Amino acid sequence: MLRWGWGRIAARFAGWIAIGLGLLACGMPAIAAPADAARGRALYETRCGGCHERSVHARGARSAKSFAQVRAWVAHWDRQTGSLWRDDEIDAVTRYLNDRYYRFPCPGEVCGTDRG
Numbered sequence: 001m002l003r004w005g006w007g008r009i010a011a012r013f014a015g016w017i018a019i020g021l022g023l024l025a026c027g028m029p030a031i032a033a034p035a036d037a038a039r040g041r042a043l044y045e046t047r048c049g050g051c052h053e054r055s056v057h058a059r060g061a062r063s064a065k066s067f068a069q070v071r072a073w074v075a076h077w078d079r080q081t082g083s084l085w086r087d088d089e090i091d092a093v094t095r096y097l098n099d100r101y102y103r104f105p106c107p108g109e110v111c112g113t114d115r116g
């Protein structure tokens, strides 16, 4: 009887937790959704804007030739400056730079289904 009682309580809690997480996910699309460019912009401007002219991304002879290479640069500079970003933050910064300057096709796992 007691075990059944606890099981019932646990089941109720699980329901509430699921609802709570659902609400959280709706309230914070930046966490639930694929990397978003606005967050990437804020991250980039905080840490990277001061050093190189943003024009390095727009220059004719820029080195990055694909989304993956832009990401590799972002990861490189993150490492150079202290490895502060998680993978999804590196994705967000890459997406920001890509949306703004490079315009390479963005993989679905980073940009979601809204673009290639």
Ligand code: HEC
Residues within 6 Å of the ligand: 044, 047, 048, 049, 051, 052, 056, 057, 061, 062, 063, 064, 070, 073, 074, 077, 078, 081, 093, 097
């Ligand atoms: C110490 C100065 C410095 C800092 C800090 C810095 N960068 Fe750079 N970045 C450079 C220089 C210089 C280049 C050009 C390197 C080259 O072409 O060999 C560059 C190139 C790049 C490129 C490639 C541009 C191309 O040619 O396509 C990307 C992307 C980039 N940086 C992103 C970042 C990000 C993201 C950060 C912040 C985590 C950052 N950088 C911080 C100096 C810096």
